[in-house]
Amino acid sequence: GNSVTQMEGPVTLSEEAFLTINCTYTATGYPSLFWYVQYPGEGLQLLLKATKADDKGSNKGFEATYRKETTSFHLEKGSVQVSDSAVYFCALPRSGTYKYIFGTGTRLKVLA
Amino acid sequence: NAGVTQTPKFQVLKTGQSMTLQCAQDMNHEYMSWYRQDPGMGLRLIHYSVGAGITDQGEVPNGYNVSRSTTEDFPLRLLSAAPSQTSVYFCASSQPGRRVSGANVLTFGAGSRLTVL
Numbered sequence: 001g002n003s004v005t006q007m008e009g010p011v012t013l014s015e016e017a018f019l020t021i022n023c024t025y026t027a028t029g030y031p032s033l034f035w036y037v038q039y040p041g042e043g044l045q046l047l048l049k050a051t052k053a054d055d056k057g058s059n060k061g062f063e064a065t066y067r068k069e070t071t072s073f074h075l076e077k078g079s080v081q082v083s084d085s086a087v088y089f090c091a092l093p094r095s096g097t098y099k100y101i102f103g104t105g106t107r108l109k110v111l112a
Numbered sequence: 113n114a115g116v117t118q119t120p121k122f123q124v125l126k127t128g129q130s131m132t133l134q135c136a137q138d139m140n141h142e143y144m145s146w147y148r149q150d151p152g153m154g155l156r157l158i159h160y161s162v163g164a165g166i167t168d169q170g171e172v173p174n175g176y177n178v179s180r181s182t183t184e185d186f187p188l189r190l191l192s193a194a195p196s197q198t199s200v201y202f203c204a205s206s207q208p209g210r211r212v213s214g215a216n217v218l219t220f221g222a223g224s225r226l227t228v229l
Contacts, residue, residue, distance in 0.1 A: 032216060043116075043202055043220035044155075089154065093216065098143045098162055098208050099170065100218060104154035 002027045006090045006103025013080055013110050021075040021106045023064075023090035033057075033066055033073040034091040038105070044089060047075075080110045114138050118203050118221035125193045125228050133188040133224050135203030141219070143206045144186040148172065148199040149223075155202070161186055162208070193228045200225050 007022040025033065032051045036044040048057035050066035050073065057064050062077045075088060090103040119134045137144065145160035147170075157170030161180040175197060177189040186205075190197060204218040 034217070036218070036220075041222075043222045044204075044218070045220065046217050049217065091218075098206070098216075099145070099157055099160060102147075102155040104152065 002031065002092055002094050002101055004090050004092055004101050004103045007106050008104075009087075009106040009108065011106060011108045013108070015082055015110055015112055016079045017110075019075070019077040019080045019084075019108065021088055021090075021108070023073045023075065023103060025071050025073060025090075025092055027071070027092060030068070031092050033064070034100075035062070035064055035073070035075050036089045036091055036102075038087040038089065040086070047088070080108070082110045082112050084108060085110045116203055116205055116219050116221035118201075118224050120224060121222065122225050123227070125190075125226065127194060127228060129193050131190050131193065133190075133201055133203075133226070135186045135188065135221060136184050137186075137203075137205040137219070138184065139205065139207070139219065140183060141205035141207045142183070143208055144180065145170070145204050145218075146176070146178065146186070146188045147202045147204065149202060150199050158188065158201075190226075193226075195228045198226060198228045 004025045034049045035047040037047040038044045048059040050057040053068035055066045064075045087105045087107045089105045116137045142163050146158040147155040156172045159178040161167045167178050201224045203221040206218045
C-alpha cells in the first residue's frame with residue numbers, strides 16, 4: 001500500500017535561510033501529493049499540492065516537485081521568515097480509497 | 113466563513129466518562145473523517161464516512177463510535193474514556209473527485225484538545 005516517510009524534526013533556522021524538508025513516498029499508480037501546514041494552536045491547512053509526475057506545487061514562496069524517478073516530494077523555500085514557524089506534513093491518499101496517509105510532521109522554528 | 117467547526121475546543125474527562133466531540137461542515141462535502149494527533153506519531157485516522165449513513169473504521173477505531181445521519185454532521189463519541197485517549201482530535205472533510213476544482217483537499221477543523229485523567 002501507499003506510504004510516506006518524512007524528515008524528522010525539529011528544524012531550527014535563522015530568518016532568510018534556505019529550507020528543505022524531505023518527503024519520500026511509495027505508491028500504487030500516481031496519486032496526488034500534498035503538503036499541509038499546522039500553525040500553533042490551529043488545524044492543518046493545505047500549503048500546496050501536485051497532481052501528477054513533474055508537477056510543481058507552489059504557495060507562499062514554498063515549492064515542491066512531484067518526482068516520480070526518486071519518489072520524492074521535498075518541500076523547499078528560498079528564504080524563510082519567522083511567520084513560517086509551524087509543523088509541516090507530507091500526505092497522499094491511500095490507494096483506491098478516500099483515506100489519507102500523513103507523515104509524522106516536521107516542526108520548523110525560524111529565529112529572528 | 114465556510115469551513116469545519118469543531119466543539120468543544122478543550123475538554124477534561126475522568127476515566128470512564130463518556131462524551132461526544134461535535135463536527136459540522138457547511139461545504140456539502142461527502143467525505144468526513146476524524147484524526148487524532150499525538151506527539152511523534154503524526155495524524156492517525158480514527159473513523160471516516162463517505163456519505164450520510166455510511167461510516168467505516170480507520171487505523172485506531174477502538175474506544176470510539178461515529179454516526180453520519182446528515183451530510184453536515186459527523187460526531188465522534190468516546191464511550192468510556194481512558195487516559196490513552198488524551199490527545200488532540202481533528203475533524204476533516206473533502207469532496208472526492210478528479211474533475212472538481214479543489215477535489216480531494218482536506219479541510220480541517222481547529223481541533224479539540226481532550227485530557228482524560
